Amino acid sequence: MSIAEPFERVQHAYANGERRPLAGYLASLCSYGALVGVATAVGRRRGTRLPDRLTPADTVLLGLATHKASRLVTKSSITSVLRAPFTRYEKPAGEAEVKETVRGHGVRHAVGELVTCPFCTGVWIAGALTAGLVLAPKATRLVTTALSAVAISDWLHLGYDAAKE
Known part of the structure; x- marks a missing residue:
C-alpha cells in the first residue's frame, strides 16, 4: 500500500461524487503553516517579543x-x-469588482478558491498584518492605516452615490 492510498480513500469518501481538491487544500494549509512558522522563526531569531x-x-x-x-x-x-x-472572468460585480469562477483541478482549483474568496484570503492577510505588527510595527501601521483609509473612502463613495439617487 502506498502512502497516498489512505488519503485517496478519505478524499473519495468525503467528495460525495464531486471533484474536491483536498490535496490542494492540504497544500494551502501547509503553506499557511509554513509562513506562520517562518514569521515565528524570524521573530525569535531577532529576539522580538510578542x-x-x-x-x-x-x-x-x-x-x-x-x-x-x-x-x-x-x-x-x-x-x-x-x-x-486560476479563474475565468464571468461579469462585472459592482464598483471596480469582477465575478470570476474557479477553473482547473487539484492545487490549481484550491488556489482559485482561495484567491476568489475574500473570507478565505482575509485569514492570510490578517495573519500577515498581525505578524507585521510584531515584526515591523511602524511599517505595518502605515500600511494598515492607508488600507483602512481607502476602505472608509470606498464606503463614503458608495454612500454618496446612494444619497444622490
Missing part, C-alpha cells in the same frame, strides 16, 4: 485593512491578472 496586547485601535485598523486588502486581492479588476491563471 506585545502584551494589541490596542483597540490596532484591532480596528487590522479589521479595516484586512477587509480592504482581501477585496483588492479577490475581487478587484486591476488584480484580475494575478487571479487569471
Whole structure:
C-alpha cells in the first residue's frame, strides 16, 4: 500500500461524487503553516517579543485593512491578472469588482478558491498584518492605516452615490 492510498480513500469518501481538491487544500494549509512558522522563526531569531496586547485601535485598523486588502486581492479588476491563471472572468460585480469562477483541478482549483474568496484570503492577510505588527510595527501601521483609509473612502463613495439617487 502506498502512502497516498489512505488519503485517496478519505478524499473519495468525503467528495460525495464531486471533484474536491483536498490535496490542494492540504497544500494551502501547509503553506499557511509554513509562513506562520517562518514569521515565528524570524521573530525569535531577532529576539522580538510578542506585545502584551494589541490596542483597540490596532484591532480596528487590522479589521479595516484586512477587509480592504482581501477585496483588492479577490475581487478587484486591476488584480484580475494575478487571479487569471486560476479563474475565468464571468461579469462585472459592482464598483471596480469582477465575478470570476474557479477553473482547473487539484492545487490549481484550491488556489482559485482561495484567491476568489475574500473570507478565505482575509485569514492570510490578517495573519500577515498581525505578524507585521510584531515584526515591523511602524511599517505595518502605515500600511494598515492607508488600507483602512481607502476602505472608509470606498464606503463614503458608495454612500454618496446612494444619497444622490
